[in-house]
Amino acid sequence: MTQPADTTPTAEQPQPDPSPEPGTPDPTLETPEPEQPEPEQESPNSEAARWRVRLRETEAERDALAERVAGYQRRECEAVVADVLEVPGDLWELGHAELSEFYTDDGDVDENAVRAAAAALVESRPGLAKGATLPSRHATWGQYSSAVPGESPGWAAVIR
DSSP, rough: OOOOOOOOTTTTOOOOOSOOTTOOOOTTOOOOOOOOOOOOOHHHHHHHHHHHHHHHHHHHHHHHHHHHHHHHHHHHHHHTTTTTBBSSTHHHHHHHHOOGGGBOOTTTTTHHHHHHHHHHHHHOOOHHHBOOOOSSOOOOTSSSOOOOTTTOHHHHHOOO
């Protein structure tokens, strides 16, 4: 059997100099650049499709935000007429008012226009006013009917 060769350096063997020569870059100090994959050549159709999808997402987000702002504006107008109408939402549902009628070019609420629209609605439908009392529609509805005061049928009316 043969003895394994001893690979440990001894004093007689020259050791390589670990420092590089001046002027040459040290390969241990360089950071390897991450390999970037070559950009794949997209077809114009796939790029256009990607932009269309992005456009649709942006439009959906814009529409959702516009709905949210419109809701805030409606509530602001309803707060103005809360002391005029029993249900401020009637301004939209029964009055068929448009939100754009009540805002100035600066985006502020025109309180006079909102109150005028509510007053017109109350004038046409008085039961919508705040605190309005409605007469009962069917005073004699049901099985019992009271006699009308001052008018009592007599036998003379029955025999005729």
